[in-house]
Amino acid sequence: MKKIYLFGNWKMNMSYNEIATFSKEFNAGIRTSTSLTEKTDFCLFVPFTLIPRAVNELRPTAVGAQNVSEYDRGAYTGEVSAAMVKETGARYAIVGHSERRHIYGETSAQVNLKALKCLENGLTPVICVGETLDERESGKTIEVVREQLCTGIKNITADATYLIAYEPVWAIGTGRAASAHDAEEVCAFIKTITCVPVLYGGSVKPSNAAEIFTQPSVDGGLIGGASLRAAEFLNILKNYRSFEIQA
């Protein structure tokens, strides 16, 4: 049985009260099915304000932040440092999500500083990389991913704990996931540069999880929309595991 990372990115969704409903269903789901917890690492990346409550309600499931500042402290209005995130009980942080790169103009150099701040403060960064549709169509996928990856992991030591998420921008929130072949091709390329777990993200749902997660270079998923409802999130794993058992 392959180890799977099932990571959920709630983005700017969910409320203080909605966590209670999610946790009840999620906790019951993993309690009643040992095959779901076996060889599976879960993490839910929730909005900053919801982290303490999520840590409490989802325990022992890991909770993460969706971003951290590249600075330690000071006059950076609206920012949250990796040390502050760590104090909440979060264990992971996403850095370089394409929505941060494309909506807020984050560069790969900033993503690298954020990843280093996570590591300095005991958080495991999930460094996101991925090409836009234009870049894919003009044959630049590997070039773009190489630049984002090599800059993103600069000065990170070989023994550091981190993950990479390959998320093609055109597949995020569109319902159009990459084909299993395309996901594998890029994840395999990433593994020629760094030997850490590589997740695929972009329209992962229960119906396509098995074909994507069975790819040899894919270690799991970073899941947006389908992580907002506990049953759907867990069904992604259930479908994959039952396919794995039959195979």
Ligand code: PGA
């Ligand atoms: P999606 O989002 O699953 O809704 O496509 C993935 C992500 O942005 O991490």
